[in-house]
Amino acid sequence: MCTGGCAKCLGGTLIPLAVLCILDNILLFFPGGKVAEENYHISDEVWCFGGILGSGVLMIFPALVFLGLKNNDCCGCCGNESCGKRFAMFSSIIFAAVGVLGAGYCFVLSAVALYRGPKCNTGTEWTYPFYDGNYLSNQTLWDLCKSPENIVTWNLSLFSLLLVMSGIQTVLCGIQVVNGLFGTICGDCKCCGGGSTV
Incomplete structure (x- = not known):
């Protein structure tokens, strides 16, 4: 496969992942699937916009560049298109x-x-009742969170999805680094044994 074709494939995969990460992060602003009573009842990590900025908006730029590489019609330099x-x-x-x-x-x-676990109401205060990731292997601790309802499952599911999708994005961008090196060294596909251009 040409390096430009590979990049286009990677870009086409990154776009839907970026959109899903944005939507995932937006859902985290509704703990337990409901509107938060007050802003400070939302976990701090949600306010860092990892899914919206990191794996979302910031990922759109590389994806668009990768999509455009297949049809790159650069005029070249010194009369050399390659x-x-x-x-x-x-x-x-x-x-x-x-x-x-x-x-x-x-x-x-x-x-x-x-x-760290979610921020929730323990019945006496809004706090982070879990520590050292202990709640992940002990579901009986989930009862410490009285409200919002199903907050532990909500945060666990959405942050796990963000973790997986951002991991996939990292791998895909890493593949493009290697692909880009081949494209930089080889130029078009003729150099690498193909018959068409990048």
Whole structure:
């Protein structure tokens, strides 16, 4: 497969993942599926916008660049079209690195949120009743959260989805780094044994 075709495939996969991460993060603003009584009753990690900014908006830019590489019609430099295509593939490495940073940000936030557990009402105060990720293996501790209803399941499900999707995004952007290196070194597909251009 041409390096440009591979990049287009990666970009096409990153777009829906970015949209899902944005929607996932928005759902976290409704603890237990209901409107929060007050803003400070939402877990701190939700306010860091890992899914909206990191794996969402920041991921759109690399995805669009990857999608455009297949049809790149760079005029080249010094009359050499391949030079322009190589530069485009090189620039995709930079955008892939931005994607890795954004997805990595979301991944770390999600991992911290899962470890820390949700903010909930224990009956006496709004706090984080769990520590050391102990609630993950002991569901009887979930009863410590009196409200919002089903907050533990809600946060656990949505942050787990963010963790998985941001992990996939990181891998896909990492693949584009390698793909971009091949495209930078080889230029078009003729150099690499193919018959069409990047």
